[in-house]
Amino acid sequence: MSGALGTVRVVGTGLVGTSLALALRAKGVDTVLWDPSPSAVALSRDLGAGRFAAADDEVALVVVAAPPDVVADVVASELATHPQAVVTDVASVKAQPLRQLTARGVDVSRYVGGHPLAGRERSGAVAARADLFTGRPWVLTPAASTDPEAVELVRRVVELTGAVVTQMPADEHDEAVAVVSHVPQVAASLVAARLREVPEPSVALAGQGLRDVTRIAASDPQLWTQILAGNAAAVARALHALRDDLDVVIAAVDALGADSGAEAPGARAAVARVVAAGNEGHARIPGKHGSAPTAYTPVVVLVPDRPGELARLLQAVGDAGVNLEDLRLEHSEGRPMALAEIDVLPAAAAGLAGSLRAGGWTVHL
Structure with a gap:
């Protein structure tokens, strides 16, 4: 599938741009990188996100990962520079760039607004991860005049990252x-x-x-x-x-x-x-993997703050034949212990608690 996509140009090699490029490289997509900062693009390249962009690259898709206040300028420039390519972006605001482009008279038939709802507290290429988008929503906001084939190309590329694609108007997205x-x-x-x-x-x-x-x-x-x-x-x-x-x-x-x-x-x-x-x-927030909300029962376990203890606990959960739905750690002030709150399906909670107690763990249910 990826071989038919052609070359993808990523403009902006921060967290999102580099993560996208890493995800596409993992799928065998030819990915070229550009950033106004030479050191930023070199770092992204060194991390394995792709190769330096060249003037003779035949680009099928351009992904603009620029700051929100300049994204319309960069999209307009990429549309003009690559007249055969589809252009998308990853800005978290969608209506404003579209309004700015149409106000300038830019043909947006090859432009597909996009927004991956994924990120980290850390920024920059060093924080990038190839799995950043896995299971996360990625909204596409094409204009009324956008070519359906352009939308389909962007959808195919986004799906390669493991993201879940949804589509809505730009104004609805922003609300x-x-x-x-x-x-x-x-x-x-x-x-x-x-x-x-x-x-x-x-x-x-x-x-x-x-x-x-x-x-x-x-x-x-x-x-x-x-x-x-x-x-x-x-x-x-x-x-x-x-x-x-x-x-x-x-x-x-x-x-x-x-x-x-x-x-x-x-x-x-x-x-x-x-x-x-x-x-x-x-209760309306989607559950794991975007599924319907599910009520879990927390099994709270006291874990010594020593190397290997958390791994030992997770092994014990697996040995009990219970699927761990979520895990949170809370550290107590002044105590070399942590409380591990293990979320499991209600039917599994009592059995897991009993199994862990039998293994010597201190359990609160």
């Missing part, structure tokens, strides 16, 4: 990612920012909940400024809705805090409704 990606980034950053003025002994109390909520707060400020600016209207709508909900919570806890909440009719119900609504929303 969706505002809620599932962009606002969560803002929320995580705001929560993490509160820690700046908290005394060290208080920060030391942080548990897995805080780590889960703030994990993405370590993201690149410059990149996220560009993303939020590019999708400002959709993000603003989602943030206003979030603020309305937050105002309800603030009013309720203010009432509860006054005179110990003795005279706060309706406040507890307001808080309960917010938490219950969160339960309903969380």
